[in-house]
Amino acid sequence: MTILYNPHTLTGTETLVFDLDDTLYPHGHFLSDERFFEMLSEFGAKQNGLTLTEAHALTAKFLSEGTKDCMKSWQENHTFDIEAFAKHIDSQDISHMQPNEQVKKFLNDWQGRIVVFTNAHTTHAERLLEHLHLREHVEHICDYTTRGGRMKPEFGIYEELMTRINEVPTNCVMFEDKHKNLEPAKTLGMQTIYFWPEEEEYSYVDRWYPDMPTWINNLKITGKTEKAS
Ligand SMILES: [Mg+2]
Structure with a gap:
């Protein structure tokens, strides 16, 4: 091929x-997939008063169930402000990207x-x-x-x-x-x-x-x- x-x-x-x-x-110059889902779990934990371990487990569960949109899975099952998370992503430093x-x-x-x-x-x-x-x-x-x-x-x-x-x-x-x-x-x-x-x-x-x-x-x-x- x-x-x-x-x-x-x-x-x-x-x-x-x-x-x-x-x-x-x-590849990997902004957020790795791993870091993106970590941030998503951290954000979900904060919004729902969960521990990081609990939030990571939920994210892992949604992904293992084959979700196409992990933010929506969080939103449907708990609280997750997608717009606020987008702002959080936009606040990440990109000065190293040339x-x-x-x-x-x-x-x-x-x-x-x-x-x-x-x-x-x-x-x-x-x-x-x-x-x-x-x-x-x-x-x-x-x-x-x-x-x-x-x-x-x-x-x-x-x-x-x-x-x-x-x-x-x-x-x-x-x-x-x-x-x-x-x-x-x-x-x-x-x-x-x-x-x-x-x-x-x-x-x-x-x-x-x-x-x-x-x-x-x-x-x-x-x-x-x-x-x-
Ligand atoms: Mg891509």
Whole structure:
């Protein structure tokens, strides 16, 4: 499956659909999944007068039951102020995260359309894209808040995104660090690219790369980057 050294030409591609976290910046540079769920448990503990051990056990239970949205599981079973938690996430220090010149240049030079499709809330998406100097290159952001709390990989939101931006899936390439989120994209007809530190094969993943700069280094584009040539 590895096509790492078989250059990606992006022929026929009009729109690039990027996940945000761990996709447009290096894996783990903001919050690891582990740290995110720890923070979620700490917040749940505070809101419900529980011990940290009790809160961690609840989060683990929701995850083991296969919840798609752990915040909603907390909210349905106890008290959990999702907006206040979003503000807490927005208060995390990101000063160590540096804009990547190669990623900036690629997004700047791309003559097609660029969309961000994230499970994060609006203010997080805006804050990180600004911080990484990428915001001006993004035409549309589809996020957790504006979708009314619905998350990838829910199939319907992929179709709604295509309608919203007036695009057909076969003109799109989607980029993700969560392989499961690529499955609906592939079903719809998008090309799928998986950024993950180690190579893993999935039927719905067309190409794997460890990160975005490696993908850029292995591109062989014809058209769509006139400013770059
Ligand atoms: Mg991600």
